[in-house]
Amino acid sequence: MKLIFEKHKEGRRGFTQAKPDVPETKGLDGKYMRKSAPRLASVSELDVIRHYSGLSRLNYSVDTNFYPLGSCTMKYNPKFTERIASLEGFTDVHPLLPQLSGGGMLAQGSLEVLYEAERLLSEITGMSAFTMQPLAGAHGELTGAMLIAAYHKANGARRKYVIVPDSSHGTNPASAAIAGYEVIVIKTGPDGYMDLEEYKKKLNKDVAAVMLTCPDTLGLFNPRIKEIADMAHGVGALMYYDGANLNAMLGKCRPGDIGFDVIHINLHKTFATPHGGGGPGSGPVGVGEKLIEFLPISRVIRRSDGTFALDYHCHKTIGYIAPFYGNFGVILKAYAYMLCLGREGLVEAAEAAVLGANYCRARLKAYYDLPFDKICMHECVFSASRQAKHGVHAIDIAKYLIDKGFHPPTVYFPMIVKEALMIEPTETESKETLDEFIEVMIEIARLAEENPSLVTQAPIHMPVKRLDETKAAREPNLRFR
Amino acid sequence: MSYIPHTKDDVKAMLKAIGVSRVEDLFKDIPAALRPKSFNIPPGKSESEVTEHLKKLASKNATGLxxxxxxxxxxxFIPAAVDAIVSRSEFYTAYTPYQPECSQGWLQAIYEYQTVICELTGLDVSNASLYDGGTALYEAAMMAVRFTGRKKIIVDSGVNLIYRTMLYSYTSNLSIEFLETPVVHGQSSREELLKHVDDKTAAVILQNPNFFGSVDDYSDIVEKVHKNGALAIASVYPVSLGLLKSPGEMGFDIATGEGQSLGIPLSFGGPYLGFMAAKKELVRQMPGRIVGATVDKDGRRGFVLTLQTREQHIRREKATSNICSNEALCALRAAVFVSLLGAEGxxxxxxxxxxxxxxxxxxxxxxxxxxxxxxxxxxxxxxxxxxxxxxxxxxxxxxxxxxxxxxxxxxxxxxxxxxxxxxxxxxxxxxxxxxxxxxxxxx
Amino acid sequence: MNIPKDLFYTKDHEWARLEGKKAYVGITDYAQGALGDITFAGLPKNGDAVKQSDLCATVESVKAASDVYAPLSGRVVSLNEKLAAHPELVNKSPYEEGYFFVMDVSDESEKTKLMDAASYGKYLEGIAK
CATH class of the missing domain: 3.90.1150.10 (Aspartate Aminotransferase, domain 1)
Known part of the structure; x- marks a missing residue:
């Protein structure tokens, strides 16, 4: 498709301002003015609508395609939450209103949403309190690492290391490093769990925290997780829970009960807010009792008269990590979703998510290598090693799935599995959809042996064939000129 | 209310295929001792009940002021066409365009957004967006630290206090030295600021218009900052760039800002849009996703995520940033908003x-x-x-x-x-x- | 696999070609093959002092980034400027046109810690197993 800039026609306009109603005054001094106008498209409103509608149709999305992208929990996003988030009573509130003197009552509705969402998340995860401010999962991780640093500092220790398993999300070591920690990586043992012997060896009084995903990125729940937590606590380290995979845990197990001290949740995963083509997400961070005093400011509190207020009295706070109270619009949708599902709905979601993943696992394991062959939680990780011997790699399988109308699973992650295919079907996909996907996966396994080139040349039915990523990286063309 | 499609027969058939008799068998790895001590969540409600409840809460906010x-x-003002486009679920229910062949719409939209940001700021390269103006400014400061290998940053106190406070929170465990210089009569004090710029300085951060609303031409400061081998970072208000001298025209190396004013509702503080543009020699220090144009096997133009070796999913603890998601849907709002208005508008x-x-x-x-x-x-x-x-x-x-x-x-x-x-x-x-x-x- | 006789090799797949007090440094044929299409070589600064086995450069393909370690100690005296525009030279000619930089070697005896072509060849056979 043409770029919007290639549809430019001088003199065309897509929006008209109201006529000026104030007397014109002398303009700004020329030295403050830009010399060259930005080269933007001049197009009509219909041009804009047709252009972007056209672009939208080139995407696979949850609403149009099965999207079993592992680790991302691409479940259905209920439509009523969109309508709620677009109510003017929510969209038109300036974030500084409650900070004005006398403004305390101007945003009671929004403050109540934040307060109640925090209460629900605390109960769901077994944590004592949450900050709703982190703007994404990785932002939550960074906030968590900062909380951990503040906690140790308050206890007179400046610990140096954060432990992560080699199966962790890349954000874990990156967040720890950016917060000022050195990263110790523990390998995964043959059973698919973090190697306990190596962990014991590396754990010492200089370790600030152990960051874990649970269930882990192989989709497995480590039955010895409590032991890991107890050992960390034994040397004074804190336990950090990466909530990317919380969907499997709803009502089944709570990070707080295991002994995690700090956790983040990806509202856009577990709580069904749309992923927006890459964001906005929201990554609230929950803490146990001993870390509450370090939480970012402000905090939303409920006064004895039932009204809500912002509290800044927190002298050990790590400070501001976001301009205001978090991605409010996203939190609002997640809150509506939690109210709607309620206790039984949340448990059913976890159960159906795990059921779907195990169904895919059971039906595909005769065709694909399963490096850790046991019951999984919300996702299962296969390896395309068997197909790779015939020249059909995970990337080829992904491309063939695209041709068949499916968004591929996550490929090549976790890095510890060669040719990884990480399938997370989620609870909202029907058995029929799963069956169709499974049939195509079986067909690919057959083609890999009989006619691999049919797979390796895919996709052929999409608007573009495989793209030259090497060229893109060698000769970066990052904007239209 | 539930969004689970399975009938009893479906569940039975799936359990049979798995080889277990009850759903609970799938959770046997979670020891009994680790089962929830409580799960005190209210029972589910219907869509209409939840909608009514939240309408009531919305009405408790004062929007008539x-x-x-x-x-x-x-x-x-946000034109209706902006909402119409971002309400298309082919956009909002997709995720990061990892698989380019089925994400050309998103990739092209982001490429166009990057172009818009480069044009507005007068700089060479833009990323696919960051969380908000404050985190964008922090990322810019860290870019300067990495690029120069220096650790002193001078911040003009005309920079939004919220952003300055965020900057200090994020770096409190890193040995970075911040110096704040005063605003006199609404404008940055050249004398005070330049006095501190030396060969240890990684960057100088300025805002235009500054927090007091004052407009400035910082070209003179930027020139002196460069003489000391430091970078100049501008935090800017994009609507003002329809009129005001761009960061590029003043010689800034990096421009960041809050994109909320480009078609994004105030929404009580988020989601917003952090944007970032820089000179091209800084591109490998940039955080976040970047989209690039390339060609497919048949030579057709197409778009991909590129320069990914900067990012956490490849470089892990050595990545330029821990950022993973961006604010794509807000970036789309900005791109549509700017397309409707055009340069004249x-x-x-x-x-x-x-x-x-x-x-x-x-x-x-x-x-x-x-x-x-x-x-x-x-x-x-x-x-x-x-x-x-x-x-x-x-x-x-x-x-x-x-x-x-x-x-x-x-x-x-x-x-x-x-x-x-x-x-x-x-x-x-x-x-x-x-x-x-x-x-x-x-x- | 091309393993020229006159070079010294590290376990991290760097090579050094000694010419008097100077050494050319690059990555081996094996390394470029394992990385695939090279998209970028991040070189040290001219004049940087480097120590044997220290991180001195990076090399990237589309989906991977690798660190390059100095085979010997010394000072970087010139860079292969061509790599900026043509990183593919590392793939096409890893031992000649695709070298990374030239250094003044401060301690020639350090070469005893490196492998010769025969041992590197054996080392690679070990990896293949």
Whole structure:
């Protein structure tokens, strides 16, 4: 498709301002003015609508395609939450209103949403309190690492290391490093769990925290997780829970009960807010009792008269990590979703998510290598090693799935599995959809042996064939000129 | 309410295929001792019940006030076409375009967004967006630290205090030295600032218009910063760039800012849009996703995520940033907004904001006891000195139906009588006149 | 696999070609093959002092980034400027046109810690197993 800039026609306009109603005054001094106008498209409103509608149709999305992208929990996003988030009573509130003197009552509705969402998340995860401010999962991780640093500092220790398993999300070591920690990586043992012997060896009084995903990125729940937590606590380290995979845990197990001290949740995963083509997400961070005093400011509190207020009295706070109270619009949708599902709905979601993943696992394991062959939680990780011997790699399988109308699973992650295919079907996909996907996966396994080139040349039915990523990286063309 | 499609027969068939008899068997790896101590969540409700409940909460927010509060976050009009596009679920229910062949729509939209940001800022390269203006500024500071190998950063105190505070929170465990230099008569003090720039300086951070609304041309500062081998970082307000000298034109190396004013609702603080553009030699230090144009096997133009080796999913603890998701849907809003307006429309929007603010200034000046400092030019926001505490005035104006501005005493010592007033294109002549009348009445 | 006789090799797949006091440094044929299409070589600064086995450069393909370690100690005296525009030279000619930089070697005896072509060849056979 043409770029919007290639549809430019001088003199065309897509929006008209109201006529000026104030007397014109002398303009700004020329030295403050830009010399060259930005080269933007001049197009009509219909041009804009047709252009972007056209672009939208080139995407696979949850609403149009099965999207079993592992680790991302691409479940259905209920439509009523969109309508709620677009109510003017929510969209038109300036974030500084409650900070004005006398403004305390101007945003009671929004403050109540934040307060109640925090209460629900605390109960769901077994944590004592949450900050709703982190703007994404990785932002939550960074906030968590900062909380951990503040906690140790308050206890007179400046610990140096954060432990992560080699199966962790890349954000874990990156967040720890950016917060000022050195990263110790523990390998995964043959059973698919973090190697306990190596962990014991590396754990010492200089370790600030152990960051874990649970269930882990192989989709497995480590039955010895409590032991890991107890050992960390034994040397004074804190336990950090990466909530990317919380969907499997709803009502089944709570990070707080295991002994995690700090956790983040990806509202856009577990709580069904749309992923927006890459964001906005929201990554609230929950803490146990001993870390509450370090939480970012402000905090939303409920006064004895039932009204809500912002509290800044927190002298050990790590400070501001976001301009205001978090991605409010996203939190609002997640809150509506939690109210709607309620206790039984949340448990059913976890159960159906795990059921779907195990169904895919059971039906595909005769065709694909399963490096850790046991019951999984919300996702299962296969390896395309068997197909790779015939020249059909995970990337080829992904491309063939695209041709068949499916968004591929996550490929090549976790890095510890060669040719990884990480399938997370989620609870909202029907058995029929799963069956169709499974049939195509079986067909690919057959083609890999009989006619691999049919797979390796895919996709052929999409608007573009495989793209030259090497060229893109060698000769970066990052904007239209 | 539930969104699970399985019938009892489906569940039975799936369990059979798995080889277990009950769903609970799938959770056997979770030891009994680790089962929830409580799970005290209210029972589920219907869509209509939840909608009614939240409508009630929405009505508890005051949205009828005539708004003159800005402070970095502005009440601009959003054309309906923006909402129409971002409501297309082919956009909003997709995720990061990892698989380019089935994500060309998103990839092209982001490539176009990157182009828009480069054009507005006058710089070479842009990323696919960051969380907000504050985190974008922090990322820019870290880029400068990595690029120069230096650890001292000079921050002009005209930079939004919220952003400065975020900057200090994020770096509190890193040995980075921050120096704040004063604003005098609304503008950055050249003398004070340049005195601190030396061969240890990684970057100087400035904001335009600054927090007090003052417009400046920082070209002279940037030139001297460069002589010391440091980088110059600008935090800017994109609507103002329809009119004002761009960071690129002033020689800045990196520009960041809050993109909320480009078609994104105020929404009580988020989701917003952090944007970032830089000179091309800094591209490998940039955080976040970047989209690039390339060709497919048949030579057709297409788009991919590129330069990914900077990112956490490949480089892990050595990545340029821990950022994973961006604010794509907000970036799309900005791209659609700017496409509707075009360069002419954006200039017109900026002019309207400027003119209305100038009109408001003149109306407020008529009130005895009210001073508007005119020593430095402003864009659409300005500082007013009141004959009494701004806090009190704000309180009384709420009763009259106005959010009349931001009291600077909240952020700056000794400025208790100062009010920061923002006037966007949405405020009519009548709004402004009524505002001045009411202000006179409450003083 | 091309393993020229006159070079010294590290376990991290760097090579050094000694010419008097100077050494050319690059990555081996094996390394470029394992990385795939090279998209970027991040070189040290001219004049940087480097120590044997220290991180001195990076090399990237589309989906991977690798660190390059100095085979010997010394000072970087010139860079292969061509790599900026043509990183593919590392793939096409890893031992000649695709070298990374030239250094002044401060301690020639350090070469005893490196492998010769025969041992590197054996080392690679070990990896293949």
């Amino acid at each position: 005539i708004n003159f509060v800005g402070a970095g976050f502005y009440d601009h 954006l200039k017109e929007l900026a002019e309207r904001n400027y003119q209305k603010a100038e009109f408001a200034k003149s109306e407020l000046l008529r009130i005895s006891g009210v001073e508007v400092k005119r020593s430095s030019p402003t864009f659409n926001e300005f500082t007013v000195l009141l004959p009494r505490q701004a806090n009190e005035v704000v309180y009384r104006m709420i009763d009259k139906g106005f959010a009349c501005g931001f009291p600077l005493g909240r952020f700056y010592k000794g400025m208790d009588n100062y009010l920061l007033v923002a006037v966007t294109e949405k405020r009519t002549k009548e709004d402004i006149r009524k505002f001045a009348d009411c202000l006179e009445a409450v003083l």
